[in-house]
Amino acid sequence: MDDDTDNPTKWMLAVRDKRDRVAFGRLFDHYAPRLKAAVRRGGASAAEAEDIVQDVMLSVWQKAAQFDPARAPVSGWIYxxxxxxxxxxxxxxxxxxxxxxxxxxxxxxxxxxxxxxEQETAELRRALQALGPDQRQIIETAYFGELTHAEIQAATGLPLGTIKSRLRLGIERLRHELKELRRP
Amino acid sequence: MTGIGHHVPEAMLRDYATGALPYPFELVVATHVSMCDTCRAALGAEEALGGAALDGAGPEDLTPGLRDAVLSRLDDTVIAPPRPARRGIYPGPLAELIGDRDPRWRSVGPGVRQSILHDDADGSARLLFIPPGEAVPEHGHNGLELTLVLQGSFHDESDSFGVGDLEVADADMVHLPIAGDGLPCICLAATDAPLRFKSLVPRLAQRFFRI
Known part of the structure; x- marks a missing residue:
């Protein structure tokens, strides 16, 4: 493993094994602003979103013992x-x-x-960034939002069939990156 | 656990990960994943996708003071609710729902019993108890039906299902499950719609027993 400290897995392990508050602060600085954006996509107000961010980050501290870096990337675990x-x-x-x-x-x-x-996760992140904005937005809505397919259609003006196939296409492209993860 | 050959379909795992499943199906998926490392890994992959999307979200500015507020609460005493543990043949999510008692069984036919765990507009979840060699009354369903084997086995015209196996039956499928030899078959069955029986007597019984 390389030496850089800019690594959520290392921060998370320091929190789990050493109850390291500095590492927790780094996790907070990385994830809290992203969580807020993600939760707001689900329809929460800014204040509601921050309440959820607080709860989630405290759970990250409290449930750290359950984190297993061989089974889940930090981002997936927090998701x-x-x-x-x-x-x-x-x-x-x-x-x-x-x-x-x-x-x-x-x-x-x-x-x-x-x-x-970790490498799989980094590739997945790159694959997601490489998607067009349309596809990425649809995937983010599927993972964070409360919108049904019909509501997605109303929001974007695209026909339902197109939405579904785009959603499938986007997710399938990402899934391709995940094959190694899916060991029986 | 080994030997599980019938798993949660990928699309359903994704819907579990994103929270898009109705409660009765969530219960079945959580129970199956508790028994099946293959599906646990596949669910982890779905959540990794959610995590990748999280990594790419925002970021959005936080109210000043939020960070300090969270850091100041790290020493709070937490009374974490105990995570569900398996009890007998019932994996954690089911044991949590059933509680410390045994399921309350009701007879719904010759030797066949059920215990309703959940029944509302989202659908229903119930335990079925089928003695060896006995059939579950023939029925079709309005929606999707999931049946997860917890003890014993059953087979129908097309396939057989042992402990941990999940049968997914859609509205077009009319099937006649028969419990295998050995231990009585105990299953968790969930639908997103009430079951309907083909013959009149069970249909009457349905109104009383809410099958």
Whole structure:
């Protein structure tokens, strides 16, 4: 692994293993402004979005022991926490979540596995950035928004079939980048 | 766990990740993922996509003071609700819903029992108990039906399903599941619409038993 400190995985591991507040501050500076933008895309006001950002970032600190860099990139792990929080608030009750894996007593993951996942994630990010603005917006709406397909159509003026195929196309292109992740 | 051959379809995992599934299907997906490392990894991939989109979002300026407010709360005592643990044949998400008691079974036919866990406009989720060799009354469904095996097995005209296997049946499919030999078959079944039975008697029974 290279030496640079500009790496959310390292920050997250420092938070998990050393309860490192400086590293947590770095995670906050990176993710909180992105979370705010993402949550607002789901229809939240700026104030509501900041409440959710606070809850999510505190959960990142509190649930750090569950973070496993061989199984999830930091961004994906935080995405899940944020989405669950949004859904719980929306429904006013907890959504069913899978049993957590019991990581205690498990051998620490192979560093090469962690690195491979980081590289996959970086490629995925680049693939997303390479998409046209239309496709990217549709994907962001699918992952953050509460809009149905019909509402997406109303918002963009595009016919539903086009939307669906664009959504599929965009996601399929991204999925292509993920093949290595999908080991049985 | 090994030997699971019928998994959650990819599109459904994506919908679980993005929060687009109705509650009864979320329950089934969360339960299956608790039993199936393949689908746990695939769900992780879907969430990685969400994470990549998060990395590319905004950024949007925060209210000054938000950072300090969060940092000042890191020492707060947190009473985290215990994460759901498996109880017997019931994986965490189901055990959480059932609680400490055994499911409340009701008879719905010869030896066949059910326990309704959820029933509202989003659809229904229930446990089915089918003695070996017994059939579940034949039915079609208005929407999609998911059936996840928790104990024993069942088979229908086209396939067989063991512990951890998920059957996805759409509205066009009329099937006749029969429980396999050995232990009674216990399944989690969920629909996004009420079931409808083909013959009159079960249809009457449906009104009483909410099958």
């Amino acid at each position: 899940r926490i944020a989405r669950n929080r949004q859904i719980d608030l929306h429904r006013r009750k907890s959504r069913p979540e899978p049993e957590p894996l019991d990581l205690e007593g498990e051998a620490p993951p192979d560093a090469s596995q962690v690195l491979a996942l």
